[in-house]
Amino acid sequence: MSFDKFGQVSFTSQTKVGAFVEYLDKGELRATYCQECGRTFFPPRADCSWCLSSNMEWVKIEDGGKLVSFTKVNYGPTGFESDVPYVLALVDFNGVKVFGRINKEVPEEQITVGMTVKAETVTLANEQLSYIFNPA
């Protein structure tokens, strides 16, 4: 499966971490883990800049993320016009930070910095694969 299956709008199809979308398809959000130095990476990377190893494996991102920050976007870039408003968010899963969106059904007033959230994989209306944050 090509990487351009990922996201509301995709800008690129080729990467060595293309297996990310295959995990999404199976309902799993995964990061990469360097088998040489033990660091975990999100966004997933094929290569470790610390120990220069390319010996990576895929590890699951567990529940229990903390919301670092969020914003409700009312004006989107090209390709997202019909999608607004949406809430962008950064979530810290035990030191591994993941950027994404909070479920549209959660009212903005109920979202607070520091709240516990979990990531769930989703198939979008345009058949693209993604993940979304929900209150835990």
Next chain:
Amino acid sequence: MPNDVAIIGVGQSAFVRNYEGSIRELAFEAYSEAMKDAGITNNDVDASMICSAPEYDQQRSPSSLIAEYLGLNPQPTFAIETVCSSSTTGIRVAYSLIKSGLHDVVVVLGFQKMSEISSADSQERMGRGADIMWESPFGTMMPANYAMHARAHFARYGSTEKDLALIRLKAAKYGALNEKAVYRKGLDLDQCLNADVVASPLKRFDCCANADGSSCLILASADKAKEISKKPVWIRGLGSATASLTMSGRDALDGLNCARVAAKQAYDMAGLSPQDIDVAEVHDCFTIAELMAYENLGFAEPGKGVELIQNGETYIGGKIPVNVDGGLLSKGHPIGATGGSQTRTIVLQLRGEAGDIQVPGAEIGLVHNIGGVGVYGNVIILGR
């Protein structure tokens, strides 16, 4: 304090919504003003640094075109890009070319004609300013990523939307005095707080005005500066740093680490501390960016930046006047020209030529210019 490289000429076009001319003519406006200010002609120039964000330029490799139009062949020219901080990166490169002994006089020319491409094209390019694999697919925008910094700052320190509005009111007051500013209308608190939400908590007037414009600085070696300039302003300190492009790569969103690191380098090089700065230009592409700059530059402790604006300390007459030319918020933000324009303001302040916005007796000034959402940070300290 270093005394090796001086700024001997400054120029800036008016910043306008739609410049009715080509990019070469726009560049010429700032160039001719700076060259006349320095009292030199094209044969005195050894090299030119052409600074712009090329995604907004129709012309490919614009440095070639600009150098030809400015009469700067056969001297070397090249493009410098760190998005919104391109022209202070140009200063850094020009400084090292001069300090190395390779050149004596270098032109740093920044420009952007934001109106050259359609608004839709510009939106499309801006969406790709984030990591296109991992963050752009969610619909990121510059305002959204700064908005996430604002929300994180609010949550950690208790700063508010009203504090941000106070920063906008200061910009509006000084923008009205600046003949070269794109936004010269007055604003009141209710207008700021009731404006359209762009990306919560940032509203329309928390965001800077897009503009077309150019800036130009002439840098010279110490010997050359003493020979040809009656009013050199010296580069005392330079700092430059970066942070991750991805938001997920950041330790925290309540400040910009690239600014902290660059500021420390610049203060160390100059042998100065934040208390020594008499006037500053900071990169207020959004109101929250100015608030974070107060803290990241050491004008206030982390979390205490709001006290500076609440107490009027960043107005002329306060402890540390900031952006008294209207800042990016009111003067406008033509990407590649912005850092050069900020630097021009400080040079005029240190020469005592800033007119209505003169900070009395200013001797040491600081420029803080940020590229992207805290990706590239340049801090420059200037002195008489």
